[in-house]
Amino acid sequence: MEISSSEKATHNNYCTSEAQRFEGMASNYESNLRDAQAKLERLREAKKSLDQEIGDYGDFQDNFKADLQTNLADDSFKGDIRDKFDKKTQTAVSDIKADLNVHQANAASLDAKIAVLEASVGDWSTALSSAVDAAVSFWNSIW
Numbered sequence: 001m002e003i004s005s006s007e008k009a010t011h012n013n014y015c016t017s018e019a020q021r022f023e024g025m026a027s028n029y030e031s032n033l034r035d036a037q038a039k040l041e042r043l044r045e046a047k048k049s050l051d052q053e054i055g056d057y058g059d060f061q062d063n064f065k066a067d068l069q070t071n072l073a074d075d076s077f078k079g080d081i082r083d084k085f086d087k088k089t090q091t092a093v094s095d096i097k098a099d100l101n102v103h104q105a106n107a108a109s110l111d112a113k114i115a116v117l118e119a120s121v122g123d124w125s126t127a128l129s130s131a132v133d134a135a136v137s138f139w140n141s142i143w
Helices: 007-070 079-140
Strands: none
Touching: 007 079
């Protein structure tokens, strides 16, 4: 059985239309993929910078506390003045620890956002590949 020219034309028009539709989808997916990759890169850079700052701030905390303990002997000053100094020092150390905890929570939040974006990049990549494959298949189906 031979296919009529009108059936061929209908089939070819359908295949062309579908191929173009999938190419449009692929273009959209590619744009979304690029956007997600750019955002992922920015978040990774922010996380790297934050991790460095957390490390530096942690070192500052350790040095601050150690310097105060070693550079001020108990016989330097005593009594009420010493008690007030120790209390203020402990408050400063507690504030530093609280700040570090906030920064560590922010780092954990960035890790979660990075994981979500990594999954999104994978999803967009898969969608792009599927759309391109579908478009190629429809182009190859033209008689």
